[in-house]
Amino acid sequence: MNRFLILAVTTLAFPICAKDLAPLPAELSAYQLDPAPVPAGLLLKKGDRIAICGDSITEQKQYSVIMESYLTACLPELDITCRQYGWGGEQVGGFLGRLESDVLRFKPTFATSCYGMNDFRYVPYDEGIAAEYRKNETTMVQAFKKAGARVLLGSPGIIDTVPHWVHSAKGTKEELNVALSKFRNIGIQVAAAEKVAFADVFRPMLLADHEAEKLHGPEFLVAGKDGVHPEWAGQVVMAYAFLKGMGIDGNIGTITIGRSGKATASEGHKVVSSDGGKITIQSAKLPFSPGPGDVKNHDSIAAGLALVPFDDELNRFTLKIDFPEAENYDVTWGDTTKSYTADALRKGVNLAKDFPNSPLVPAFKRVWDAVAAKQDYETRQIKALVHGPEGAADLDGTFAVTEKARAKFAKAIADAKQPAEHVITVTAK
Numbered sequence: 001m002n003r004f005l006i007l008a009v010t011t012l013a014f015p016i017c018a019k020d021l022a023p024l025p026a027e028l029s030a031y032q033l034d035p036a037p038v039p040a041g042l043l044l045k046k047g048d049r050i051a052i053c054g055d056s057i058t059e060q061k062q063y064s065v066i067m068e069s070y071l072t073a074c075l076p077e078l079d080i081t082c083r084q085y086g087w088g089g090e091q092v093g094g095f096l097g098r099l100e101s102d103v104l105r106f107k108p109t110f111a112t113s114c115y116g117m118n119d120f121r122y123v124p125y126d127e128g129i130a131a132e133y134r135k136n137e138t139t140m141v142q143a144f145k146k147a148g149a150r151v152l153l154g155s156p157g158i159i160d161t162v163p164h165w166v167h168s169a170k171g172t173k174e175e176l177n178v179a180l181s182k183f184r185n186i187g188i189q190v191a192a193a194e195k196v197a198f199a200d201v202f203r204p205m206l207l208a209d210h211e212a213e214k215l216h217g218p219e220f221l222v223a224g225k226d227g228v229h230p231e232w233a234g235q236v237v238m239a240y241a242f243l244k245g246m247g248i249d250g251n252i253g254t255i256t257i258g259r260s261g262k263a264t265a266s267e268g269h270k271v272v273s274s275d276g277g278k279i280t281i282q283s284a285k286l287p288f289s290p291g292p293g294d295v296k297n298h299d300s301i302a303a304g305l306a307l308v309p310f311d312d313e314l315n316r317f318t319l320k321i322d323f324p325e326a327e328n329y330d331v332t333w334g335d336t337t338k339s340y341t342a343d344a345l346r347k348g349v350n351l352a353k354d355f356p357n358s359p360l361v362p363a364f365k366r367v368w369d370a371v372a373a374k375q376d377y378e379t380r381q382i383k384a385l386v387h388g389p390e391g392a393a394d395l396d397g398t399f400a401v402t403e404k405a406r407a408k409f410a411k412a413i414a415d416a417k418q419p420a421e422h423v424i425t426v427t428a429k
Contacts, residue, residue, distance in 0.1 A: 021203070028210060030178055034185045036200040039247030043150065043197055044075075044110065050082045051103050051149070053095060054114035057157070057229055057238075059086030061375045065368065066239035066301075067112075068375070073286040073367045074252055074315070076417055077268065081410065083108070084375040085382065091119045092136035099143055101395070102382055108149045112242055113140065114201065116156030116183040117228060122169035125179040134186050141194045151196040152245050155184035157205040157238060161227035177206070199245030201238050205230075208237045208307040212298070220298045222307070233297070236304025243314055250314035252287045252352065255279065257321045257426065270419075277426040284419040287317040287352035289364035302356065311353035319424065321345040326428035333424050334359035351424070363420035370416040374409035381406060 024031060050071070052064045061084060068082040085103055087095070092115045103111075119133045120126075137153065144151045158177050163169055169176075184202040191198035209222040212233070221227070222234040230238065254266045263274040268285030288310070293302030305311060319331065324342035331338055331345075333355045340349055351358065381402040385391060391398045 024207070025210060028206065030174055031181045031206065032185075033181060033203055034188050036188055036203065037191065037198050039197055039245065042247045042249065043152070044071075044078055044080065044246055044248075046078050048078065048080045048110045049106065049108045050080060051085060051106070051108035051111040052082055053085045053103065053111060054154070055086065055090045055118050056088035057086070057117060058084065058114055059088050059379060060229060060235070061086065061372065061379065062230070062232060062235035063238035063242070065372050065375055066236060067242055068371045069364070069368045070239070070243060070288050070314075072371060072413060072417055073364050074288055075248070076284055076286075082371075084378045086379065087383065089118060091115065092133065092140055093119075096136060096140060096143070098387075099140065102386065104143070104147045104149075105399070107147070108144075110152070111144045111149045112152045112154055112199065112245075113137075114154040114156070114199075114238070114242075116180065116187070120156070120176075120179050120183050122159075122163060122166045122171075122176060123179070124171040124175040125182050130182065130186060133183060134190060137187065137190045138194065141190060141196055145194065145196070151191075151194075152199050152242065153187055153191045153194075153196055154199040154242060154245070155187045155202045156180050157201045157230065157234070158209060158223050159227050160209065160221040160223035163227045165226065181206075197245055197247075199242045201241040204241050204308055205234060205237050208234070208304075212303075212307055216296050216298075220296070220303075222298065224298070231299040232301045233299070233304035233307065236301055236310060237308050240304075240308045240310045240314065248314060250312075250316050252285050252315060252317045253283065254318040254320060254348065255281065255424065257319075259323045272421065277428075279424045279426070280421065281424065282419050282421045283360065286360050286364050286367070286420065287358070288315045289352065289356075289358055289361045290368070291361045291365070292356040311350060315352045316350050317352040318348040319345065319351050319426075320348040321426070328429040330427045330429055331424065332427070333422070339429070359422040360420055363418070366416040366418075367413065370409070370412040374406070374413060377406055377409050 058064055064084045071080045121129055141151050162173055181202055188198055205222055212220040212222055224230045253269045255263055257263050263271050263279045265271045270282045272280040272282055290301045293300040295303045295306045297303055324345055327342050329340055329345055333351055336355050336357055338354055385402050386398055
């Protein structure tokens with residue numbers, strides 16, 4: 001491990017450790033990825049106001065909607081609020097020009113950023129371009145820190161094809177991805193020097209793309225049809241990287257059936273009744289529940305969930321039987337029944353992973369829809385109004401008016417974040 005990185009991570013304001021991951025597959029030997037720091041605990045605080053910043057990939061409002069929906073529904077006890085600031089075509093330098101007016105005026109306490117895709121200019125690695133990126137990333141982080149915000153500095157992702165719609169693009173797909181990998185490494189160095197957290201978007205996207213091609217063929221594009229803008233599968237991988245970078249442990253809740261046959265629930269869930277294997281539960285903490293989908297389609301959330309350990313690491317809603325008396329059991333949740341061995345239930349099974357069409361999907365969708373509507377308005381607020389004729393005429397007045405409109409969307413999210421009642425039935429076979 002790089003000695004500079006060791007020294008830097010030991011002095012952070014919050015605990016970060018460096019982690020050497022398994023080597024990349026031989027087919028990816030062109031990429032020299034520095035060890036990325038990972039949080040040693042949750043970096044979020046109750047009441048955090050998160051600014052989600054980035055270029056057109058952020059403006060797609062997909063990974064950002066996944067993140068905000070997750071934080072709202074899965075971690076309601078933190079009372080976190082978010083604002084999305086994606087801007088198509090933007091580089092870090094451009095963001096710096098609007099950082100104070102658009103973002104810092106709302107006093108974020110935590111900020112995520114995802115730049116580098118436009119900053120590397122779609123050419124093989126260039127030291128001069130990289131130096132400008134390093135300087136601008138450092139300036140951005142310092143500005144957030146000066147304003148009192150903690151930072152999760154995200155790396156760029158990958159490309160899947162050379163974007164010929166970018167007329168100045170040069171080089172091969174591999175040459176451009178190698179350049180992006182070096183921009184990723186610069187992000188690690190900036191995060192270490194500035195003592196902030198880092199979200200490794202590049203590595204999981206590279207590995208997911210490699211795995212998807214083996215599973216589904218070259219037509220499955222993690223970075224999207226145009227080679228740069230991921231569709232839902234790739235956006236899930238990005239959200240996974242940012243949520244992991246926040247230090248979230250992924251324990252949504254546990255329902256345990258004890259020796260007496262009665263069930264108990266962990267914090268965030270309440271057993272309303274438990275009789276004869278039928279357990280009625282009220283859940284304030286919802287698992288991430290987007291519903292079923294096509295795991296072979298790169299425009300499917302389900303496909304993204306199949307490419308990264310999202311459910312295993314971030315979305316564990318566990319059912320356990322402490323003292324099973326039968327060898328096998330049927331578990332019914334909603335309209336679906338699955339069979340498990342006693343040993344599996346003794347260890348605990350992840351219902352969120354095994355039941356994609358769970359009865360909590362509608363409750364989660366209400367949160368999702370409210371988040372998506374708010375983020376849609378946030379793009380209009382900043383890009384069309386604040387930076388439009390209205391803002392040019394009266395910037396503060398435009399912010400005042402648009403904030404009143406945005407408040408209705410924020411209230412809709414709060415109204416959607418309600419406990420949901422559901423039933424799990426466990427039957428011995």
